[in-house]
Amino acid sequence: MGLTAGLRPNDSAGWTGRPDNGNRRWRPAMRLILAALMALCLATTAHAQADYDDLVELHEELRTYMVPAFTSAVVLDSGARVGETYADDLMQRKLAGLATFEQRLDAMPVQDWAREQQVDYLAVRSILNGYRFNLQVLRPWKRDPGFYLDPLMRVAFAEVPASGDDLADLRRQLSAVPPMLADARANLTEVAGDYADLALYNLENSDGVNHYHPYREVPPPGIIGWYNDLLARARTNQPELVPDIEAARSALSGFRDWLETQRPQMDASAGVGAARYDWFIRHVRMIPMTSDDMLVLAEREHERMTAALALLRHRNRDEPQIALSASAEEQRGKIAETDRIVREWLTEEDIITIPDFVGELGANTPYIERPGGPNFWEQIQFRDPIPDHVHAVIPGHRFDAVLAERDDRPIRGRYSEGSRAEGWATYLEEATMLAGGTDHSPRADEYMMLFGIFRAARVPADVNMQRNAWSVAEAVDFMRARTPWLDEDVARVDAEIYLRRPPGYGVAYTIGKLQMDALLADRAMQLGDDFKLREFHDEFMAAGRLPIALIRYEMTGEADEVALFWETPPIPAP
Numbered sequence: 001m002g003l004t005a006g007l008r009p010n011d012s013a014g015w016t017g018r019p020d021n022g023n024r025r026w027r028p029a030m031r032l033i034l035a036a037l038m039a040l041c042l043a044t045t046a047h048a049q050a051d052y053d054d055l056v057e058l059h060e061e062l063r064t065y066m067v068p069a070f071t072s073a074v075v076l077d078s079g080a081r082v083g084e085t086y087a088d089d090l091m092q093r094k095l096a097g098l099a100t101f102e103q104r105l106d107a108m109p110v111q112d113w114a115r116e117q118q119v120d121y122l123a124v125r126s127i128l129n130g131y132r133f134n135l136q137v138l139r140p141w142k143r144d145p146g147f148y149l150d151p152l153m154r155v156a157f158a159e160v161p162a163s164g165d166d167l168a169d170l171r172r173q174l175s176a177v178p179p180m181l182a183d184a185r186a187n188l189t190e191v192a193g194d195y196a197d198l199a200l201y202n203l204e205n206s207d208g209v210n211h212y213h214p215y216r217e218v219p220p221p222g223i224i225g226w227y228n229d230l231l232a233r234a235r236t237n238q239p240e241l242v243p244d245i246e247a248a249r250s251a252l253s254g255f256r257d258w259l260e261t262q263r264p265q266m267d268a269s270a271g272v273g274a275a276r277y278d279w280f281i282r283h284v285r286m287i288p289m290t291s292d293d294m295l296v297l298a299e300r301e302h303e304r305m306t307a308a309l310a311l312l313r314h315r316n317r318d319e320p321q322i323a324l325s326a327s328a329e330e331q332r333g334k335i336a337e338t339d340r341i342v343r344e345w346l347t348e349e350d351i352i353t354i355p356d357f358v359g360e361l362g363a364n365t366p367y368i369e370r371p372g373g374p375n376f377w378e379q380i381q382f383r384d385p386i387p388d389h390v391h392a393v394i395p396g397h398r399f400d401a402v403l404a405e406r407d408d409r410p411i412r413g414r415y416s417e418g419s420r421a422e423g424w425a426t427y428l429e430e431a432t433m434l435a436g437g438t439d440h441s442p443r444a445d446e447y448m449m450l451f452g453i454f455r456a457a458r459v460p461a462d463v464n465m466q467r468n469a470w471s472v473a474e475a476v477d478f479m480r481a482r483t484p485w486l487d488e489d490v491a492r493v494d495a496e497i498y499l500r501r502p503p504g505y506g507v508a509y510t511i512g513k514l515q516m517d518a519l520l521a522d523r524a525m526q527l528g529d530d531f532k533l534r535e536f537h538d539e540f541m542a543a544g545r546l547p548i549a550l551i552r553y554e555m556t557g558e559a560d561e562v563a564l565f566w567e568t569p570p571i572p573a574p
Contacts, residue, residue: 051109052117056410059124062101062131063414066094070134072141073151076176082148083183086141095135101128102568110566115557119543119550120411122286122565126547127415129568130284130502136571137272138502141187145199145259146500148184149223152177152252156226157214161238170241177248181255192270194465194472196263198496203256208489209375210368217369224252271466272503275572280503283568285419286547287504287511288561291463298459298510302482305456309449309484316442322383324374328367331382335363338385342394345437352395352537358402364392376454376483376490380447387447390432395537396425403541412544418505420545423512426455430513435533450484455509457482462498462506472499515548522556 068074068085075085084090105128110121134140140147155173162170206219213219220229227249234241259266272280274291281287281294289297325331339361346352365381365388374382381388390396400421407413429448438444461475470478476491483491498506519540524531543551549561 052113052120054104055108055117055121055124058101058104059127059411062124062128065097065101066131070138070140071151072148072180076151076155076173076180079172079176081183082141082180083186086183086187091135091139091141095132098128098132098135102132116554118562119546119554122550122562123411123415123546125565125568126284126286126417133276133280133284133571134502137276139190140500142190143188143192143268143270144195144500145184145188145191145255146195146202148180149199149202149255152180152248153223153226155248156223156230158230160230160234160241162241171244174241174244174248178251181251184255185258190268191262191266192268193263193266194270194499196259196266198472198500200256200259200263203252203259207493208487209493211366215366215368224249224256227252269468270472270499271468273572273574274467276574277463277466277503279569279571281507282564284502285417285504285508286549286565287419287507287515288549288564289511291467294459294507294511295463297514298456298507301510301514302453302456305449305452309446309453312446312449316446319442322441322443324379325367325382331367331385335385335389338389339394341440342386342389342432342437346395349436350532350534351435351437352534352541354394354399355403357406358394358399361393361398361402364388364397372487376486379485380450384441384444384447386432386438386441386444387429387451390428390437391425391451396428397421400424400541400545404545407544409544412546416545417547418501419508419512419515420548420551421512422505422508423514423516423548424540426452426509426513427516452510452513454479454483454486455513458494458498458506459510461495462504465495465499466503472496475499512548515552519548519552519555522552522558526556 068078068080072082072086075082105121105125108121110118113121155170155177158166158170160170202222203224204222206221206225208219210219216229220226227245231242231245231249234245271277278290281289281291287294325334343354346354363385365377365385367382368378370378377388392398404413404416429451432438433445433448438448457479461470461479464470464478465472465475472492472495475495476488479491479494480486480488494506520536523536539555540551543554549565553559553562
């Protein structure tokens with residue numbers, strides 16, 4: 001109860017509760033009291049704002065401090081030397097320097113702040129915890145050859161002939177390949193076996209998925225194959241680049257030979273271990289669960305969706321099967337019609353607001369003809385694009401990104417958490433089905449379940465690879481056994497992504513979706529008859545791409561989940 005509780009203003013005669021005479025005598029005193037209270041409130045607000053400004057300043061300093069972050073692509077683009085950027089002594093100094101940021105953050109009087117400011121505070125805490133985990137535990141520049149190889153593939157995608165700035169950039173990047181790989185050999189002293197095997201595979205083999213690669217009827221065999229592709233194009237279109245490309249290709253071949261020679265000694269564990277995984281999930285991803293919790297929930301989701309798929313197939317037993325697209329033109333037509341249907345449904349059924357600035361958003365899955373036939377994603381997308389369209393285009397990832405680009409808030413406008421992004425997008429699949437968005441295409445409901453089944457199968461794969469209980473091959477076998485239509489290439493690429501990214505990305509889809517379901521339930525119960533789905537979705541999107549537990553606290557005021565995040569214990573020992 002506030003300080004002025006019980007005082008009731010009267011529209012015409014001051015304060016009620018005493019005869020008019022008394023009211024006249026008390027009015028000056030009450031005005032003074034109210035003025036003092038207002039001054040106190042203003043002073044408190046100003047002080048809280050000053051404290052919050054300190055948080056914004058800390059956030060900016062932290063981002064600058066951690067440049068170039070944890071990707072060699074930044075180094076490649078900047079022209080810096082990898083050996084200098086990721087030298088052991090420099091990274092140890094960076095790790096030690098985080099303590100000052102942590103002390104400053106701990107000293108902030110966050111308990112006095114408004115709820116949305118407290119949420120920003122926890123977001124900054126998660127960023128800081130993530131930097132510590134990267135420097136102390138993940139250390140990809142020492143443990144993962146792919147850390148250096150990943151950005152080199154896109155160099156070979158360059159169009160030739162090139163001119164002007166494009167040519168200068170290409171020459172600079174090609175010339176950086178040999179020293180980058182020489183530095184890599186010096187830095188890679190704790191390589192995990194799974195990481196080494198994945199790097200060797202990717203150097204000489206197409207990943208079989210080829211998303212975001214330039215189209216080739218026969219995809220080049222791996223990174224070295226793409227440099228051969230660039231070399232062949234340069235010989236015809238820009239011969240002066242041939243020596244630079246040959247030098248880069250030679251460095252890649254030499255790095256492959258070095259990896260093969262050193263592979264027997266590369267026997268470190270790829271995963272972070274069970275205790276460290278749980279620490280990361282809670283204090284970086286800010287998911288209020290343990291890995292054991294997530295395994296139980298994912299198993300239940302897998303059972304539920306597998307049962308739902310059986311029921312839907314029975315329901316649709318007399319429906320004609322949807323044929324695969326037979327051409328790129330047919331697939332473009334399907335996508336255009338799907339986009340029209342989805343946008344119309346979102347608007348007419350009050351699902352979410354689509355601002356006027358949201359234009360065409362394209363599609364996520366290119367039309368590719370493969371010798372072995374469509375992969376898992378294409379088996380669905382080339383029949384009915386709607387599952388991935390709502391997930392990856394609108395109102396999923398691409399729509400999400402367009403909104404985020406216009407978010408100029410200093411903290412949450414620059415923050416994007418994986419379980420929020422993937423949780424929202426995965427939630428949209430079944431939500432679209434349940435809210436009527438697939439009424440025009442009953443078979444699409446089956447495809448929604450197939451997506452969900454695969455996502456649920458990822459959770460044990462992610463958890464057990466990070467716990468060092470499964471190898472990549474074992475995770476691939478598990479996911480394929482649990483998911484209809486899942487091919488080896490898609491399963492292997494997924495396993496690589498979820499092992500090599502910071503922990504917990506593979507669980508983000510199913511677990512984030514379950515967090516979204518819980519938030520929807522909380523808000524619907526809280527508002528009762530006043531609940532409106534469009535308002536719920538708009539409010540959620542307006543919160544930014546923060547961990548869902550933080551958005552839940554901001555939207556509902558329920559503090560039970562965020563209570564787990566205010567204090568950060570030390571990272572467990574290996």
